[in-house]
Amino acid sequence: MAKTYPLGIDVGGSGIKGAPVDLKTGEFVADRLRIPTPKKSTPDAVADVIAEIAEHFEDETSGEAIGITFPAVVMHGVVKTAANVDKSWIDTDIEKLLEKKLDRQISFINDADAAGIGELQYGAAKDTKGLVVLTTLGTGIGTAILNNGVLVPNSELGHLEIDGHDAETRAADSARERDDLSWEKWAERLQSYYTMLENLLWPDLIVVGGGVSKKHEKFLPLLDLRTPIVPAKLQNAAGIVGAAWQAANK
Template sequence: MQIFGVDIGGSGIKGAPVDLDRGDLAQERHKVLTPHPATPEAVADGVKQVVDHFGWTGPVGLTFPGVVTGGATVRTAANVDPGWIDTDARALLGDRLGGLPVTVVNDADAAGVAEMEFGAGRGRRGTVILLTFGTGIGSAVFVDGVLLPNTELGHLELGGHEAEKRASSKAKEDHDLSWERWAHRVQRYLQHVEMLFSPELFIIGGGVSRKADKFLHLIEEVKAEIVPARLQNNAGIVGAAMRAAQSA
């Protein structure tokens, strides 16, 4: 069974048909740059470009980098235009895609659902936290496989700063941090999250998961097991498609 998944991020909009039997992309993904400013209308145009690239005419699952309630309404928009707040994303994107059935979910929640079903969290019980390091820091919290949606732990305060402003991949680039210095910031962040939630497992996702060998071994003072996401930066696309299939 194939369903289309789209991952809307602060820097790129990427998507592909997903083989839900394998939990992997059925074709190579197509990506366009996220427009700036990332207004609802401009992002919707980018989503249409990605979907049209494949000539897709079936259900579409989409992630959004913020809180999404009721599978439709955007409540926060930290890394895209604030015009998204209170927008009915399902209606907007469905209309732009010519009436295709659309499902919208928080981006990290989508990545987490995919990792729990097909990736590093498969079969794991207890508390598992996936953290995506990209333009910001997204989070997905699971207890015995059940998702607590829209946790947004990247906005925790750490040392007087919003955590994602100090420890995201974008922060590493913006401040020209070495892997060692950035890993130290990530370690402090993980220690803070661990103090609050006592997880058995951290899954590190986002684009930086492809370079786990550069930094994971530098994170030592965390009790929980820490592993990279197996689906890496495709997890959001797969999870979006999974949610669309459940809604179909």
């Protein structure tokens, strides 16, 4: 009988991506499949795409748990916010809906939390003891808090108030692009944000993800923090890998 693996799926605003994950290595077992997110991205419409991805990888993942990342607060399988997705998601018990539809164990998790788990198990935070904070710098700022390997879910620390502003409206990568900031000027805003984070939480390590982390050498050396701060390693794979790990260890 062929070996099977848990399936990780990342639900984003433009695409839904999935791949089976070997939890020994944190690597994809097969090429990632991407399907465009439905224009009317209701829970049922997204569930249909998730089912399509699960069917595509049936040979590699049959009977295994499925981990799914989503850009919202998720409490015990129930979606609680819908900032950038269809409002019908709010109070949807998506784990129950998908378990009934797919007859598989489902773990539904915030996207930054999944990325944090991926980086902790296989990436930049591997073997780090104590408190790790992951931030994703993109359209907004996503955060994940992990204490001695245990996730503190739905931290939403991108919304800290700094100088009278929601932090992500000033320090996200989208703010850098919107305001046409140099790396130096953007680093000044990041300095304020990360200083507040370390003063509130006293982490042992900060990991910086998001697409802009590929250019980390342009801004991370400009920051003056007492906490070690490093770029994420898994990049776009982090969510899928973390979600698969979470599902298998639920």
